[in-house]
Structures are given as C-alpha cells and as structure tokens.
Amino acid sequence: MKKSYDVVIIGGGIIGCSVAFELAKRGRKDVLVVEQEYLTSGATGRCGAGIRQQWGSMLNATLALESTHVFENLEEYTGYDGDCGLNQGGYLLIAYTEKEWEQFQKNLEIQHQVGINSHAVPLDCIKEIVPHINTDGIQGACFCASDGHADPFHCTYAYAKGAQGMGVEIVTYTKVTGLKVENGRIRGVATTRGDIEAKVVINATGGHAAQMAMLAGDELPIFPERHQILITEPVAHIMNPMVMSFHRHFYVQQTPHGSVIMGMGDPNEPVSLNTKASWQYLEHNAWVVTQTLPAFRNLRVVRQWAGHYDMSPDRNPIINEAKSAEGFITIAGFSGHGFMVAPRTAILVSNYLTGQQDSLDISRFSVERYKTGELLLEPSVV
C-alpha cells in the first residue's frame, strides 16, 4: 500500500470491485480498494444474487439488460479462471392482485421497448415453467427466460482479480475512519492503516454510505434496512427459474448446487444496521413460501442470515458527487437491486470519471432529483 493514489474506493463489494475494474480498463489504474473486512463481507455476499431484467422503468430495464449482457460473459470479460455460476433459468413474476397484474402488463411494454424478451404467461401455462407451483390466487404471471442468478462471491472476485491484474491494489481488514476535505475538494482518507492521499474517493459502502458521506459533510438520504434470507439442504433440481412475488414480498431460487435460497422483505422493518437473523423470520418465510411452492415444505433449513438493503427514498441508486467535497462520489442506495445492475453502473461511473461518453445520463442519479422532483420511480421492487 502506497501513501497516495489517484482513486481510492471504499468498499469491497460488487460495486467497489466492478468500478475498480472498469476504471483500470479505461486507463485509471492507480486505484486502491479499501475493504473493512473481506471482499463480499457486506451486502454483496449476503444477497439473493438475482439478475432480473423485468423492471417497470426504462432506466432500470436498460441498466439490467446491459448488465445481464456483461454477466453472460463475465469470466471472459474479466479474465477470471473460475465459474461465476450464472444460471439463466428465467424469472417468473407472479401477480396476486388485479392491480399488480395491470402493472405487470405496463412493465412488459417498457421492457419490450428496451428489447427485453419478457412475456406474459397464461394462467394454464404457469405449471409448464414451474410444475410444482400452487396457482391458487395467482392473477397472472410474467416470464423472462434470460433472467437468472449468479454467484455473488465469484462475480466479485472476477472483477477484483481482473482489476488486480491491471494494477489495482486491494486492502482488506482496513477501515476508513475519516475523510480529508480541503477547500471543498476531497484530498484523501484516514484508515486504520494510516492516511492515504487521493484525487478521487468513491463511496461504495452500501448501507453505510450515508454515515461515510457525513464524514465529508455530505448528507445523503440512504438508510440501511435489514433483509433476511435462508438456504436449505441441497436436493435434486426441480426449479430452474427464480420465482418472485411483490405482493407476498418473497423470492425463491434453487442454486446449481441444489440448495433452495429464499428471501423476504418485511414492510415494517425499521431502519437499522442490525444484521441478526430472527426466528420469527424463519417461521414466517417458510410458511409464506410453501403456500406458493409446497414441494419445498419438507426441506431442512441449513442456514439463515441477514444483510442490508441500502435504501433510497425512490428505491433507486444514488450516484452523486458531494457538493461539499468535489471528487467524493457516492454510489449507493440500490435498494436491493445493486448486484444485478452493478456491471452497467460501474461502466457508467467509470465513463464519467474518465471523461468518456455514455448513452445514459449520470446526472439523473444525483440527489438533486429529490429537490427537483424528477424521481426515478420504480413500481417493481421487493
């Protein structure tokens, strides 16, 4: 570790590592990634790792579509010798209310404009996609065959190793304790391993992003929210797609290994940095999911854990350069869909930082939108 870098990235999750990789690819190789524990130790390593293109806003649909194209070739793209575990078994979104079903049909129109190959599934055809689903109460469903899920650990390591191969340095078990700002510009970071100078500092700390930004005098409306998830023993493959319900707040997937991963949001979850798993969740999640997927009722749960969504007021990412500290850029607030849009987000941010053109307008993601009212409204978030 040197005393000075061009760019310091705080946070060794999928966002931090993918931005490091894309920056290096564009020639900004004097980059340091500072991670307080180990790579993927935060939200990335705890997430459901779904890759969904079936979004309800043009912006999210574009981000997800273009990110999926990167995920499809991530090993080759980053020169990674492992397997990123991409399984494009599709996403089956099920609607339990009329209103939800109407929304799905509007979403499909937007998805088709962007070029996503999603389609509505007639009720009597749902069982062709997931034979063991209980269709009681389902009003309609949508399916996109190129959606899926990947291994969040391997994906992060692919980016990290690719970045390291181009000269990026990564330090783990190093905590950023302060940010140095002089004359309205970021100058560097203070860490548990000493001070480091930097021209640009990127805040990719997920649920901790608001706390981190406060160190530079930047107030951001990002707050951590605990979400829980569990994994069962592995069994023979019976379900290829991710099954998801917004109304019942759950998503379920079967990993290539055979374990079933299921997660749920709780609308009453308070804002907190709590990462403890609760027994109430275990019972509730098991009950709700087995109503829809009764074949999983006898599976034994082997592990349960919790992580943070980095929530923003309009449930969409905030990519913002601090007014109080030029060169300090926060990339957070992904509200539970950071993993699936990370590849394209990293390209967007790196294009901005290297002065290159991008088809997406980065300024739409700034916190200014909460003042001007140009929110990035997204109807389809679990």
Added chain:
Amino acid sequence: MRIDEHPVLSFERGEKINFFYNGQEIEAYPTETIAAALHAAGVRKLGESPELHRPRGLFCAIGNCSSCFMIVDGEPNMRVCVMKVRSGMRVEEQRGKGVVGI
C-alpha cells in the same frame, strides 16, 4: 452384529418387527435406529455421494454429518442413524441428491 452382553448397559429390545430395505424384508427391533438394524443385517453401504457416486455409509452416527441419508417411506435425505425403525417401513438407498416429490 448386535451386542448382547455389556458390563454396564442392559438391552430391552422388545419383539422383533419387519421392515423393507430396497424392497427386501429385514428383521429389526423397534428400539433400534434404522442404521443399527441395517448394520445388524450386514448392510454397510447406505447410499451414494451426490457428485461422484461413491459409496456412503455410517459415519458420525449422531445425526450431524449427512453421510447416512436414505429414502424413508418416499421421503429423501432422512438421517437413518437417528431415526427409529418401525414395522413395515420402506427404506431405500439414496443415489445422489434427494428427489423432492412434486
């Protein structure tokens, strides 16, 4: 093989019952686990490993290790080392990952 005499323990095994192993009728005592009854009947291979299909048998014998997974009355992934045998029970060798009934 069963231990009949022991300096400390005494065995009250009860009346013999019958259960099925891969369709073949086997005698057991209702106080035994499935694994103990199969062991007494000379069965050493209980299943096959999921990836390489190598033989798997009794390993930890206390319900921790998953080595003794078998299909019991149609239900896969049963730990037969901690599951009591019952009359008429159908126990089958599990080859690889358990198949959940749809």
